[in-house]
Amino acid sequence: MTVLVFGGNGQVGQELLRALAPLGQVIATTRSGLLPDGVACETADFGQPDSLPALLDRLQPSVVVNAAAYTAVDRAEQDVEAAFTANAQAPGVIARWCAAHGVPLVHYSTDYVFDGQGTAPYREDEPTAPLGVYGTSKRYGEDAVRAAGGHHLIFRTAWVYASHGANFLRTMLRVGAEREELRVVADQIGTPTPAVLIAEVTAKALQHPEQLSGTWHLTASGQTSWHGFAEAIFAEAVSAGLLTRAPHVHAISSAEYPTPARRPAWSVLDNAKLQQDFGIVLPPWREGLQRVIGQLRAQR
Template identity: 80%
Template sequence: MTVLVFGGNGQVGRELLRALAPLGRVVATTRSGTLPDGSACEVADFDRPGSLAALLDHVQPSVVVNAAAYTAVDRAEQEPEAAFRANAEAPGAIARWCAAHGVPLVHYSTDYVFDGQGNAPYREDAPTAPLGVYGSSKRDGEEAVRAAGGRHLIFRTAWVYAAHGSNFLRTMLRVGAERDQLRVVADQIGTPTPAALIADVTAQALRHPGGLSGTWHLTASGQTSWHGFAEAIFAEALATGVLAKAPAVEAIPSSEYPTPAKRPAWSVLDNRRLQQDFGIALPSWQDGLERVMAEIAAG
């Protein structure tokens, strides 16, 4: 089996290269043709969706996993064309190639397809109503993947972090080491989800014999605010020796931390369908944090 992973240097992409290795030959792509360890890989540029079919023809994958995306939520407000190209046009081109060749496609989407006005975990069939360009482009990407008509597994995830890459946990550890006091938003509620969990579940789903196609919510279990997550990060960092001292974390409303893109206030996704359909248990977000912090502590 040849598995083609788009975005091999992103948070989820890096974990996929590890998690999918037991399935067969894994071929990675990045924009530069180089992986974080310096080794060479295939080049895929989502700014040129028309170029992707030739790459797919060349690799002849038996499974495609798309972890590449334009993820700069605030910058997307100024660069909508780039966001829609990478998040909607490129996945559409990949999905059409996959459908034409009978190749299953795994694609990731986001809690930002919802407007965050709910107060119960969003089910997969809840109406989408993105608040900004990033969420709209990801919603269009989902629709393009479905419209292609092939077998697809769309996993909507949220609040992704890892021991590597650009994410909230790494930002907290960096600024927490420099400052005695931080102010963190407490009125956005969601579920911090390790990239490793997303990759491991993807591998399990691909091993599942059912040949299922559809959309599932793939997050850790439970919920917290960014403020709650920050406090848990610092408690765990102290417990594992990653930080010698922790800052005081003040809870603030989103109105005191304005950003170019509006974020959904309520981002909790109901992940029960994935657990039922694939027989997978999704651990708590606290469990995920412990694992990622242990990885950071181990160096």
């Protein structure tokens, strides 16, 4: 089996390169043609979707996993064309090639396709109503993958973080080491989800005996606020010896921390369907945090 991973330098992409390795040959692509460690890989520019079929024709993968995306949520409000090109047009081009060649496609989406006005975890079949450009572009990407008509697995996830890359966990560890007090939003609720969990679930799903096609919610289990996540990060970091003390975390409202793009206030996704369909147990978010903190400690 040859697995082509678009976005091999992202948080999920890097974990996919490790998690998918037992399945066969894994080919990574990045926009620059280089992985974070400087190793050369294939070049794929999602800003030029028409260039992608030639790459696919040359490599002839047996599975395609698309972990590439435009993820700058605030910048997308002004950079509309780039967001839609990367998040909607490029996945559509890839999905149509996969459908024409009988190749399964894994594509990742986001909690931002919902408006955040819910009070119970969102199911896969509930109406989407994105609040901004990023969420809208990702919803169009989902639609393009489905419309292609091929075998596809769309995994919506949320609050992704890892021991590498730019993310909330690493930001908190950096500023927590520098400051005695922090202010973190407490009225946005979701589920912190490690990139390593997303990658490992993807690998298991691709080994599932049934050729399932559809949309699933792939997050850790449980829920918290950004404020609660921050406090948990500091508690685990102190316990692991990554920090000598935990700063005081003040709870603030979203109104006190305005951003160009509106965030969903409620981002909890119901992951029961994924667990049932693939026979996978999705662990509590705090357990995932402990695992990633352990990775950071091992890197020291």
